[in-house]
Amino acid sequence: MPSMPSNTVDTTTPPVGASLRGWLDHLQQSRRLSVIEPGTDLRFQVAAIANRLDGRSASLFPRPGGHDIPVISGLLSHRDWMAEAMGVAPSEVLARFQEASLNPIPWREVSTPVCQQVVHRDVDLNRLLPIPTHNEHDSGAYITAGLLISRNPRTGVQNVSIHRLQVSSANRLGALLLPRHTLAYFQETESAGEDLEVAVVVGNDPLTLMASQAIVPLDHDELEIAGALHGEPLKVAQCVTNRIRVPADAEIVIEGRLLANAREEEGPFGEFPQYYGERAERHVIEVDAITHREAPMFHTIVGGGLEHLLLGGIPREATMLAHLQRSFPSVRDVHLARGGVCRYHLYVQIDKRSEGEGKNVILGALGGHYDIKHVVVVDTDVNIHDPNEVEWAVATRFQADRDLVLVHDSQGSKLDPSTRDGVGSKMGFDATVPLDAPPMRFKRIRVPGEEDVDLDAVSRAAGDDWQQQLIPSR
Ligand SMILES: Cc1cc2nc3c(=O)[nH]c(=O)nc-3n(C[C@H](O)[C@H](O)[C@H](O)COP(=O)(O)O)c2cc1C
Numbered sequence: 001m002p003s004m005p006s007n008t009v010d011t012t013t014p015p016v017g018a019s020l021r022g023w024l025d026h027l028q029q030s031r032r033l034s035v036i037e038p039g040t041d042l043r044f045q046v047a048a049i050a051n052r053l054d055g056r057s058a059s060l061f062p063r064p065g066g067h068d069i070p071v072i073s074g075l076l077s078h079r080d081w082m083a084e085a086m087g088v089a090p091s092e093v094l095a096r097f098q099e100a101s102l103n104p105i106p107w108r109e110v111s112t113p114v115c116q117q118v119v120h121r122d123v124d125l126n127r128l129l130p131i132p133t134h135n136e137h138d139s140g141a142y143i144t145a146g147l148l149i150s151r152n153p154r155t156g157v158q159n160v161s162i163h164r165l166q167v168s169s170a171n172r173l174g175a176l177l178l179p180r181h182t183l184a185y186f187q188e189t190e191s192a193g194e195d196l197e198v199a200v201v202v203g204n205d206p207l208t209l210m211a212s213q214a215i216v217p218l219d220h221d222e223l224e225i226a227g228a229l230h231g232e233p234l235k236v237a238q239c240v241t242n243r244i245r246v247p248a249d250a251e252i253v254i255e256g257r258l259l260a261n262a263r264e265e266e267g268p269f270g271e272f273p274q275y276y277g278e279r280a281e282r283h284v285i286e287v288d289a290i291t292h293r294e295a296p297m298f299h300t301i302v303g304g305g306l307e308h309l310l311l312g313g314i315p316r317e318a319t320m321l322a323h324l325q326r327s328f329p330s331v332r333d334v335h336l337a338r339g340g341v342c343r344y345h346l347y348v349q350i351d352k353r354s355e356g357e358g359k360n361v362i363l364g365a366l367g368g369h370y371d372i373k374h375v376v377v378v379d380t381d382v383n384i385h386d387p388n389e390v391e392w393a394v395a396t397r398f399q400a401d402r403d404l405v406l407v408h409d410s411q412g413s414k415l416d417p418s419t420r421d422g423v424g425s426k427m428g429f430d431a432t433v434p435l436d437a438p439p440m441r442f443k444r445i446r447v448p449g450e451e452d453v454d455l456d457a458v459s460r461a462a463g464d465d466w467q468q469q470l471i472p473s474r
């Protein structure tokens with residue numbers, strides 16, 4: 001298990017990502033927050049601009065569609081920003097996230113939270129909130145950055161996850177619940193004929209957003225992982241219409257119930273693999289109240305953008321690294337590549353000590369998560385965060401007759417359109433150098449001193465008179 005070097009976490013002040021407004025301030029000061037002309041159209045235009053700025057700057061949309069509440073997007077659209085938000089170096093992100101997942105900090109309840117400064121019991125989602133429509137064939141407006149908090153009806157332990165939420169009417173949301181924890185809690189109440197109390201929290205600090213994506217067992221409250229990332233208990237408050245505890249400093253809270261024995265049409269919706277999730281009968285949330293800060297912000301995550309890909313990708317990398325290192329001490333680092341939508345393509349760097357190890361690592365990785373489809377294993381001299389380097393290793397160190405692992409008819413991602421409803425093939429490339437290779441055969445070429453050259457000191461752009469340089473002078 002990777003553990004956090006004790007000198008890397010400042011335990012006195014929470015990291016900059018512990019507050020949403022603090023994080024936006026931080027982005028503004030480093031020229032990574034763009035303010036868009038007021039009045040952006042909620043239909044497509046917000047998403048179009050956010051996508052163009054994706055990975056470069058966060059965006060703030062004043063008066064979107066004429067609404068008083070501004071929209072924000074792109075808060076975490078770079079992995080280095082996530083490191084910054086956590087207060088660690090980029091190389092420490094996975095270890096820090098894993099450490100927080102294993103050492104949660106219980107929350108602390110407060111009674112007059114800012115997220116309840118304004119309370120609406122007469123609910124109309126589209127009138128009260130600026131909810132955008134993102135992709136061309138989306139069925140309509142969607143809440144995409146809401147933390148769905150539910151509560152185990154038996155144990156009282158809470159769960160936090162993000163679900164796409166279609167605005168189906170003034171007080172109804174359609175939800176996609178893949179078979180994980182929210183669905184598990186819901187199945188318990190529904191079988192007793194009861195609704196499941198929920199809250200959807202929009203406008204969270206970056207660390208709480210990341211914590212929502214932790215891959216931990218059922219009945220591990222992700223708000224406690226958020227506390228661990230904050231380095232102190234998260235402040236929570238009870239909802240005004242139910243027993244759910246929500247982050248007290250959140251911008252907006254939608255309180256409601258996942259309805260027993262109700263299913264309604266939801267979708268299509270533009271998803272992370274850059275394709276549409278199909279329309280089907282799905283779960284329904286009835287909204288009972290909306291509370292918010294005075295002058296709140298509405299966060300939206302554009303489906304398939306970097307913020308979406310990375311929020312899911314980084315916690316998966318952390319889980320995958322811990323999983324592999326349990327069996328294979330040679331594993332140094334893992335990376336879920338952007339080209340594989342931060343889900344399907346895993347690159348693994350190993351310090352190979354025994355012949356055949358690369359293949360064992362491939363088998364372990366394919367068993368680590370059903371979404372992983374292609375695995376490439378490389379040596380420590382290959383930078384797995386650079387896809388050109390990984391391709392180079394495959395091009396020059398891999399032979400299909402010797403280094404390929406193929407498994408057919410296994411469980412994959414249902415959102416991968418090339419599968420047969422989620423069933424498909426897995427493939428692994430062992431692109432490590434054979435241990436008995438002659439020393440010069442795989443030696444990378446290198447020019448001595450190249451990395452030390454100070455280009456500003458030794459060169460300048462040529463002027464019109466460049467041909468003067470051809471004339472011999474003394
Ligand atoms: C932007 C975003 C949107 C997501 N949308 C959905 C969704 O619509 N349905 C779903 O089941 N999971 C969705 N997820 C994934 C879950 O939030 C994630 O797997 C979470 O860790 C599940 O939590 P759990 O293990 O407590 O069930 C989304 C994730 C992100 C980052």
Ligand SMILES: [Mn+2]
Nearest residue numbers: 159160181217
């Ligand atoms: Mn969970």
